[in-house]
Amino acid sequence: MPTIIIDTLEIEVPEGTRVIEAAERLGIMIPRFCYHPALGSVGACRVCGVKFLEGPVKGVQMSCMIAAKDGMVVSTTDEEAMDFRKHVVEWLMVNHPHDCPVCDEGGQCLLQDLTISGGHGIRRYEGLKRTHLDQDLGPLLHHEMNRCIHCYRCARYYKDFTGYLDLGVLGSANRTYFGRFSGGILESPFSGNLADICPTGVFTDRPSRFKGRKWDYERRPSLCIHCSLGCHTHVSARYREIVRQEARPSEAVNGHFICDRGRYGFYYSDHDTRPREATLAGKPVGWTRAVASTTEKITEIVRQYSPAAVAVVASTRCSLETQAATKRLCIDRGFTGPAFFISTGQGMRTRTAVAGCTPDLAVSLGEIGTADFILVAGADPVNEAPMLALAIRQAVRNGAEVAVMDPRPVAMPLAFDHLPASPDDIDKYLEALAGGNGEDKAGAPLPVFVRSVSEKLAASRRPVIVCGTDMVSARIPEAASRLAARLKTQSRRPGLFFLMPGPNAFGAALLSESPNDSLEAVIEKIEAGTVRALVLVEAAPHRESPDRIRLEQALSKLDFLVVLDYIDSEAVGSADVFLPTTTIYESGGLFVNQEGRLQGAHPVHRGGLSIHRTGKGSHPPRRYDAGLPGATPRPAWEALGELGADLSRTWEGMDREAVLEWLSKKISAFSNLPLEDLPEDGIRLDVSSTIAPAAGATDKTENEEAESGIELLLSDLTFGTETLSSLSECLHAVEKPPCMVLSIGDVKHLGLKEGDRITVQLKNGTLEVNLRITERAARGVCILPRHRLLPWQCVGTGRVWVKKEQIKAQRHKGTEAQS
Amino acid sequence: MTADIPQVLFRHRKPHRITTLAEYREHGGYEALSKVLGGLKGGDVQQLLEDASLLGRGGAAFPMWRKLATVAEDAPFPRYIICNADEMEPGTFKDRVLLHAEPHMVIEGIAIAGFAARAEKGIIFIRPEYENAARILEREIENARAAGFLGPRILGSDYSMELVVHRSAGRYICGEVTAQMNALMGKRPNPLQPPPYPTDKGLWGKPTVFQNVETLACVPHIVRNGADWFRNLSRTETGAGTKLFCISGRVNRPGCVELPMGTPLSELIEVHAGGMPEGSTFKACLPGGASTGFLPKKHYDIELDFDALKKAGNRLGTAAVMVFDQNTCLVAATVNLMTFFARESCGWCTPCREGLPYILDLLTRIESGEGRPEHVPMLERMAKHLWSAYCAFAPGAVSPLQSLLTDFRGEVMQHIEEKKCPFK
Amino acid sequence: MDSSNETIGPVRKDLAEKIAASDHPRELVVDVLFALQNRYGWLSDEAVAEAADLLSMTALEVEELATFYTFLYREKVGKYVIHICDSLICWINGGENLRDYLCAKLGIELGGTSEDGLFTLLPVCCIGYCDLSPAMLVNRKVYGPLTREKIDELIDSLRTGTVPVGGNGGGV
């Protein structure tokens, strides 16, 4: 560990630490443009020049390019070094427009900061400026090349870090240009980060352009809740509206970046369809009356039937506080539930995965970068949890190999081996790997791919198993856990990383009594007449459950339906009582990500209808009451607490503190934790005493005999399937058109061909969709995205097989498939 | 050529055509290769080159043996030997002349150097203006291969090497070896600051030795005639071997001549370049291409070797001597040079990419009579700071400017004071 | 770009074979671009896309190189591309006058293409023929030392087609 002196301060740093980093540890912020902790040093901008007075190198040198060595004495304030840096800034400003007031970066611009702090106040250059034409890069980013200072961060980020190859460096000398071959939507689903890493105004966030300056914003640390990874963000609000979300650096989770689904997923919070008033039979009645009617009606039902006739269904997107409040309500009042999962299978798979997240095996997203071999089983990173793909890519850049077993035509911006295997085959193979067997259960030899995975696992020191829980059986997460445990006994440092269905699926699993706490089970009870009233908390079953007709029929059988939500789901329309709730941006909240990391989001603003909406483009109406317009919504936990208090005299306190106190008393995983004051990177929960490893878990559907035909699998896409972000209009343009995917090996006998528009006859209706044929999908399955533009909810529950007769191509004469 | 001037590289040079393989062999061609493959070790070749003090002829004057020696014994394969025939330094055309005269000398040099580094693949990186030379090389490589001097198991030994020609599409920076490495890999030719050094992790991550055409052509002669012979060719103690000088500008016979290292500048001009035209007197020269400084008249008798020029605060560079007479405006000449460098900057680092156009702007103002006294210290400071650029391009670029501002300051000030170019 | 096009077919096939035989196809980007430029006269967007396709690269990746080099033309050029050297020695030897003379003779500015589509005039840095200065390249064949008379002679014969000069991908 070398010791180095910078500006008379001494510091010892790990071998390999750059001088710029050592200085930062001392609180000395050496100017930088091209250096970025995630992208490393390349020595291009030259603004980090400092003077090396003693040691192995001498003179003005770039502090980002030189590793600290014993005996180095460095001055950042040396006259020559300062003069050099001042010149660098002057050179960078030669072609830069002097119009910060009209630039959206102004106020959070590194160039602005360094120009001022470098003392370059007066322009000396009298020549002409070089100018460029800009490109239209789509709805998410605005491009202004004249502001470019050529730090190369964008291209290094885009091509090297994320592995997408449609944005790069063109031209040369002082005509160097950063852009695409031709204008058009950026291909990377991580493109929004360009706005964060560009140190000036070349890439700015397009949807929030000109909404304000950084100092105008209410800006707080928050979390992304658009998948289970829980990436850290900063959210900015202005005039009662969320305007921007940026990545918040987190070593343990997302590093320095987030995906575009996360960044632009927030528009639901100020969506024009957002229901903001409490209603009774569809009529606005004010909060108090709505709650009172609810109490009245529920009391009546309890009296008439039993407490168990009232069911509570929440979701995996609820905050932990809300989940806990539903739990408390059910326990206190004897209601049925709470159910958080759509189906029993989903609950089972998630619980099995949660049980596998033991402290010795679970790895964080950040730790994936340290893996030397990664096995991905039943997961499609870019589509299910985009930032996972970036984490895997960093491991690959460090030399890791990656093998994927998944039925989908998995695409990632990295080199990997893919075995397009059906869920049943993945089950077989993972089982064999977990058992260390050379053959599968039936005694058949394993495919070459699986044998090679087995060898690579054996040869690796830091293998990580990434396992999905969406389209696989509960046996798979269980086998993944056993595989990891087995590798551990062989003195490796294995890691286990599960994906889960929703930002708080982990919390939901901890709070569910049994896998039967599912919407599916509750529907059965409604059908059986044992449940008469339903409290639906921040759940949109119409969108998320695969049998909409059955759901609607069940709901119509209810005596009473209460809905609490912040989006206008279909359930809102059929609710007897509706109570509007706040979003994460208004109330904050705790979430447990898929790794078991408990982390918190701060409230960003007070909510209410945005001025932009109340004013309709003009001055907002002058009102003389004290409240905010559209601010009826309350945190769901508070609403539930109110109901609880109304229903029971023993219920004490209904605020957040009370809920959390209850939680820490009742659920051992949360006891003795500083729930009110979590560290930045959160706390990894120890779940061993809360949830038992579900050995040999099964759910009833998975033992269903395979029928003839091909199995229909539902899947997620990066954009267009997740409920909340699907409401963001700016993301609609970057969605890929939804299509059904089929293996090339299966199309022949089905008589179909690429690009066909097909109709699929399903249990509850007919689906019309475009067909995509690929060599890279598993045979015997067809894959359908849960896309907002497809009425996929006619598929039906359980495993679904489609027969040849059910699929028809719609063709005009003359375009018949040749067979 | 005067009889007593030793000729090594140009000894058997034919007017307007190459020395064929047969002719080359008649004069002992490929004997060195055969000697090396007949029992010498890579280390022996290195030792010879060290004893011969062979310095790189591409501009940086780096000892060739040291590059070979840094390729570790246990370094991975395949390894590469690259012959740098980019030759884009203004004023320089010696490699072209040599390739048009003695392609086999270069090929043999590559094979020997390749052997010393155990390189299995050789690449000649050539600028697009030298398409003729590229075609000659491709043809002669085939001939050499057919005769067993290249390809698998050369001359029956266990050493194999394939040699190919890589055509560049033309940029000055591609002559810089790390940029050349990127160019060869189909990447943007920006330089890469070592470490790692190309001899450690070069082309495709494998050890790679880059040498200039002329440097490589010296190798067979050293192997054949010995290190002492080579060193003694020089007229100075500090130098070694002969050198190809390109002489151009205000001289009667511009061209490329082979002279012993250490030949005085005055002799080069007066004897070997036919003197200066009637009425011209020597004012200054650039001794080694565009990225060296103006050498003022007080050095007219300087012995041209790497050491002497270094002592004079200059560089021998590529030994491309460009001569200026009393009528050449050195401010305008520097404007020309800065135009070149500003245009050819690769665009990677700020001082070069933005600093050079800025310098060009100031200098153009001075040349056109719009200069102000404060521009001079501005230029001086910027030129100084360009030494802190990413690669050697920028320090080279400002070398003529810095010598202009010191040795010809009066001329600069005259432009400013008279508000016009005194030469117009 | 239509790969079955009769004239480009063989070029494409040849390139595809070279690429398939190479350990590192990326070494061939410049070769491929030169070949396509030779074929089409310049590198249109379609030609860049075609190169990308042949090399399994993205068009952007190819463009990163195509826009870097002096002798790759991303804009339409004339049948004869004249690169007139504007570096130091040619400047000393009166290159500027000859450049102006050429501009006037061809009726174009530097960077322009003559109306008949025959000539494009571009500046170039030192071409390594300072011994033949002032010098220029026409379709990469060198001419020098230039005089007005020599220029007249050359341009006139090119106009009338009496001197053969190779394609601008590498005439000698």
Ligand SMILES: Cc1cc2nc3c(=O)[nH]c(=O)nc-3n(C[C@H](O)[C@H](O)[C@H](O)COP(=O)(O)O)c2cc1C
């Ligand atoms: C900007 C720049 C351009 C260069 N161009 C050439 C060149 O065209 N030919 C060459 O041989 N060396 C050139 N060099 C020097 C090479 O980097 C390198 O030192 C040389 O090729 C090594 O061979 P040598 O040791 O045999 O001279 C250039 C260096 C720089 C910084």
Ligand code: SF4
């Ligand atoms: S000094 Fe900088 S911009 Fe200039 S050529 Fe070198 S790396 Fe490129």
Ligand code: FES
């Ligand atoms: S931060 Fe060091 S050179 Fe840019």
